[in-house]
Amino acid sequence: MSASELVRPWRGKSPEQRVAERREQLLDAALEVFATQGFHRSRVRDVCRQAGLTERYFYESFAGKEALLIALAERIVADLLAAAAPGIALVERDLDAAVDAASGAVVRSLTDDPRRARILFVEVVGVSREIEDQRRAIIGGLAGVVRAAAAQAFGPWVLESVETELISRAVIGAAQELLVAHVRGELPLDQDDLIVNFGRVFRQAGPIVAAMAGQQDIERAGSRT
Amino acid sequence: MSASELVRPWRGKSPEQRVAERREQLLDAALEVFATQGFHRSRVRDVCRQAGLTERYFYESFAGKEALLIALAERIVADLLAAAAPGIALVERDLDAAVDAASGAVVRSLTDDPRRARILFVEVVGVSREIEDQRRAIIGGLAGVVRAAAAQAFGPWVLESVETELISRAVIGAAQELLVAHVRGELPLDQDDLIVNFGRVFRQAGPIVAAMAGQQDIERAGSRT
Numbered sequence: 224m225s226a227s228e229l230v231r232p233w234r235g236k237s238p239e240q241r242v243a244e245r246r247e248q249l250l251d252a253a254l255e256v257f258a259t260q261g262f263h264r265s266r267v268r269d270v271c272r273q274a275g276l277t278e279r280y281f282y283e284s285f286a287g288k289e290a291l292l293i294a295l296a297e298r299i300v301a302d303l304l305a306a307a308a309p310g311i312a313l314v315e316r317d318l319d320a321a322v323d324a325a326s327g328a329v330v331r332s333l334t335d336d337p338r339r340a341r342i343l344f345v346e347v348v349g350v351s352r353e354i355e356d357q358r359r360a361i362i363g364g365l366a367g368v369v370r371a372a373a374a375q376a377f378g379p380w381v382l383e384s385v386e387t388e389l390i391s392r393a394v395i396g397a398a399q400e401l402l403v404a405h406v407r408g409e410l411p412l413d414q415d416d417l418i419v420n421f422g423r424v425f426r427q428a429g430p431i432v433a434a435m436a437g438q439q440d441i442e443r444a445g446s447r448t
Numbered sequence: 449m450s451a452s453e454l455v456r457p458w459r460g461k462s463p464e465q466r467v468a469e470r471r472e473q474l475l476d477a478a479l480e481v482f483a484t485q486g487f488h489r490s491r492v493r494d495v496c497r498q499a500g501l502t503e504r505y506f507y508e509s510f511a512g513k514e515a516l517l518i519a520l521a522e523r524i525v526a527d528l529l530a531a532a533a534p535g536i537a538l539v540e541r542d543l544d545a546a547v548d549a550a551s552g553a554v555v556r557s558l559t560d561d562p563r564r565a566r567i568l569f570v571e572v573v574g575v576s577r578e579i580e581d582q583r584r585a586i587i588g589g590l591a592g593v594v595r596a597a598a599a600q601a602f603g604p605w606v607l608e609s610v611e612t613e614l615i616s617r618a619v620i621g622a623a624q625e626l627l628v629a630h631v632r633g634e635l636p637l638d639q640d641d642l643i644v645n646f647g648r649v650f651r652q653a654g655p656i657v658a659a660m661a662g663q664q665d666i667e668r669a670g671s672r673t
Contacts, residue, residue, distance in 0.1 A: 261577075263577075345580075348573060348574040348580065349573040349574010349575060349580070350574060352486075352488075355570075355573065355574070359628075359632060359634065362625070363629075363634060385635070385636060385637075385641070386645070388635060389626060389635065389637070389641070389645045390645075390648075392622075392625050392626060392629050392635070393622035393623075393625055393626055393645065393648075393649050394622065395625060396621045396622045396623070396624055396625020396626065396628075397617075397618035397619065397621045397622040397625075397649075398618075398621070399621055399625070400587070400617050400618055400620060400621020400622075400624070401614060401617060401618055401621065403584075403621075404588075404617050407584060409584065409588060410610070410613060410614065410617070411610060412610075412614070416610070416614070420611075420614045420615075420618065423615075423618075423656065424618050424622075427652045427656075431648065431652075
């Protein structure tokens with residue numbers, strides 16, 4: 224037996240890979256447990272049982288169930304942004320096509336598996352001051368994505384304008400409200416309705432920002448005289 | 449001393465009036481205590497001390513601090529609706545004037561005393577499943593006010609259209625997001641910025657609903673042929 228064989232990873236995986244795999248198992252388990260039992264009624268042991276792992280492995284990756292909830296929310300957001308990216312990439316060429324593609328992708332990413340929307344729009348709300356801060360940071364980040372896309376469509380001045388920050392926030396707030404109402408069953412909305420109205424929300428921002436671009440040109444011309 | 453003098457109310461007030469006055473004192477105290485200490489860190493005794501009343505008088509009006517929080521949120525919403533009413537009343541004659549007047553009134557009602565906005569957009573969020581249900585009912589009610597105003601402006605068909613329900617929800621979601629970001633100090637927004645952008649959010653809905661009215665006429669004409 225050679226020296227290299229002696230240090231080869233167990234079952235062909237490095238310890239780091241196995242930690243990462245167990246972390247994924249715990250995130251999958253949390254998606255099921257938190258979405259079906261509700262976060263407040265879920266215990267670390269429920270998640271471990273669902274994952275088929277002992278609590279020792281839980282604390283290897285997470286400080287507690289709040290840290291797991293945040294990691295889960297971040298994964299859901301990362302997945303929806305990855306799903307939206309090809310649509311957003313169209314923004315310079317065709318704003319409407321970009322909005323349609325990204326709206327469809329985001330809504331599907333959150334509602335094809337409705338547990339995802341439930342985690343992000345119900346379970347993560349108001350758990351604690353720390354988690355509220357994280358949730359608000361996520362919303363700020365999503366508004367930032369909208370703003371960056373608007374900058375690609377309308378020009379880099381968008382990133383320096385407080386007004387476009389407000390518009391991005393308003394758009395995210397509107398989109399979020401539709402999803403919350405959908406997840407909570409407050410409205411008779413199917414996925415297609417949601418996609419159409421999601422697109423409508425984002426499309427509203429275009430003409431406002433475009434009008435601001437015109438206004439900007441006027442202000443620049445004014446400042447030169 | 450006559451019989452009527454014997455049953456006259458203490459200090460000229462009936463017992464019911466005194467209960468109502470103490471309830472108001474407790475609501476005022478809760479506004480201060482919950483907004484400055486945070487709801488989670490506030491105790492019934494803190495509110496009583498602020499109100500200058502014993503706990504016996506607290507439980508005369510409220511089952512506990514959650515019930516007080518809900519009553520406070522409802523009072524804040526009732527006050528903002530009362531403030532918005534004269535603006536909303538203009539909706540049939542002049543939609544833009546109505547939006548401007550109502551936006552200014554709502555933002556001022558919530559931010560002239562910033563504790564009001566803090567209660568409604570921070571402290572009331574995610575406290576418990578019951579309070580979340582109440583909070584969502586408030587949001588649904590506000591969307592209903594927007595929808596009723598749209599019906600006055602565009603016709604009673606608005607009240608039967610799921611689309612206008614979605615638009616009202618989206619508008620409320622957008623407006624709420626601006627207020628939350630403002631209350632939490634996430635954006636460099638003064639009250640005037642807030643009013644302008646609040647108005648912008650509500651103004652967006654007008655042309656969409658107007659276009660739907662046109663679409664409705666086409667569909668009606670189609671169904672007649």
